Amino acid sequence: MSLLLEYFMIFLGGFLGSYHCIGMCGAIPSLIIYKNFWIGNILYNLGRVFTYIFLGFLAGLLGMYFHKLEFQTFQKILSIFLGIGMILLGFQVLGSIKEKGVPFLDVIFFTISDMLNAFRKSPFFLGMFNGFLPCPLVYAFLMKAVLDKDPLKGMLTMFFFGLGTIPAMLFSSKLLTLISPLTRKNLSKLSGIIVILFGIWTILRAFGIGHHH
Numbered sequence: 001m002s003l004l005l006e007y008f009m010i011f012l013g014g015f016l017g018s019y020h021c022i023g024m025c026g027a028i029p030s031l032i033i034y035k036n037f038w039i040g041n042i043l044y045n046l047g048r049v050f051t052y053i054f055l056g057f058l059a060g061l062l063g064m065y066f067h068k069l070e071f072q073t074f075q076k077i078l079s080i081f082l083g084i085g086m087i088l089l090g091f092q093v094l095g096s097i098k099e100k101g102v103p104f105l106d107v108i109f110f111t112i113s114d115m116l117n118a119f120r121k122s123p124f125f126l127g128m129f130n131g132f133l134p135c136p137l138v139y140a141f142l143m144k145a146v147l148d149k150d151p152l153k154g155m156l157t158m159f160f161f162g163l164g165t166i167p168a169m170l171f172s173s174k175l176l177t178l179i180s181p182l183t184r185k186n187l188s189k190l191s192g193i194i195v196i197l198f199g200i201w202t203i204l205r206a207f208g209i210g211h212h213h
Helices: 003-025 037-068 072-094 105-118 123-131 136-148 151-170 172-178 181-206
Strands: none
Touching: 003 136, 003 151, 003 181, 037 072, 037 123, 037 136, 037 151, 072 136, 072 181, 136 151, 136 181, 151 172
16 A cells, blocks of 8 residues: 555544544533634644644654564564454444443543533643544544554554544534535544554555565
8 A cells, every 4th residue: 555545545534533532522622612613613623633743653662662673573463463352342333342330430421521621611622632532433543553653653543543533523513404414423433444454454565465665
């Protein structure tokens, strides 16, 4: 897969997956209290992408560390493990695997709600905080960033993912009323398929298939 096609697929995964994000986080931009609606929303989205890039840097750094270990068998096992993880997360986005309940979830959500309210007048920081919220799509592309084995490439992976999510999140208040939940679900399923394809490609590369030096 060429680098250009790879980043396009990541962008597309973010774009299609963002319709799933609307259902999960679409109400968060409505919390923003700012003098200008559009500037506030742009700052919020920049904050989200900033967090994704930061996480991509950490993931790429982690991947680089593992890559430097002179154990080819370990590297193959790691690639297979991450590939399987991406496939499972892809099926979760598809809805084939149900999310399991988390203990003390009510306490967590109340804490998150309080923190979100604290950031209402600071949309960039609200977006930064939003970027850290649990999301199977973010986890899937962070796994891809680990496999990039380079902090800069990891940052680029998460930048293009974040860039893809901006259009839907920028107009989330409108899209929530214009696009039915079923349509949003179907669009996000396409993102799940992209994640699964990345997972399969990762496993194949671990066995030296489709990998070019």
